Amino acid sequence: MAAPTETVNKLLASGKYHAALAVIKGLRNGAVYGAKVRAPHALVMTFLFKTGPLSDKIQTILEATYTHSRNLALFVFGYKGLTTIMAWLQAEKLQAHSFMAAFVTGYLVFGRYNKVNEQINLYLLSRILYGLAKLAVDKGYVTKPVKEPFPWFAATVWGVVLWLFEHHKNTLQPSLKSSMTYLYTDSNKFNNLRNFIIYNK
Structure with a gap:
């Protein structure tokens, strides 16, 4: 058997x-x-x-x-x-x-709705928008750019996200807002060598 x-x-x-x-x-x-x-x-x-x-x-x-x-x-x-x-x-x-x-x-x-589902859906949204743009070029709906478009894509993404962070912070997802607060706001706070180099705030 x-x-x-x-x-x-x-x-x-x-x-x-x-x-x-x-x-x-x-x-x-x-x-x-x-x-x-x-x-x-x-x-x-x-x-x-x-x-x-x-x-x-x-x-x-x-x-x-x-x-x-x-x-x-x-x-x-x-x-x-x-x-x-x-x-x-x-x-x-x-x-x-x-x-x-x-x-x-x-x-x-x-x-x-929960934080995990929100993050997954937002992750996919960015990928599908990028994919749809490529598909539009592949199918001939949009003329293929003569110059590499990626630098303009990067510039637009970073320009918009920092504008939102500086002026409309409440519109950003909490984890992104936390990361950007650490990078751009907390780096303004120091008054001695310890909290300048070793510790944040």
Whole structure:
């Protein structure tokens, strides 16, 4: 009689139920990737900017990591599940399936407001705007720039973000506001060598 591991390995190698198993593997990969990305980020940001007892800091890190990991796992599971079902129902894979599946799953998983979801959605927004600009050039909707546009892109991004920080601070996301306060406001505060070089404020 074959060992359970051997039986499972044969099933996985056979290609049977591949679509359904790929959905489960997506759930696993979403959980792992979410934890890998969020844990170090939460660790650094918490110890840099959060005050209070160590137990509170650890709880903040664990909660952020769990939320990111769970939500990404659920999103991948939902997205892959819906695209698989739609492709099966229509007997082919269509571009519209990607948008519709992500739209529905994004609403259900990332539509609930919390700090982690806000950061993920903002991260994606910047990437898709950049991607859409490239797509517009690739498709010929926009003429390819003669000179490299990246310096102008960088100048605009930094010009707008510093203008918002200096004059409309309340419009910025809290973590960005904290980072910019440390860089641009706290660097104005010193009255001795210790808080000039060694300590902030």
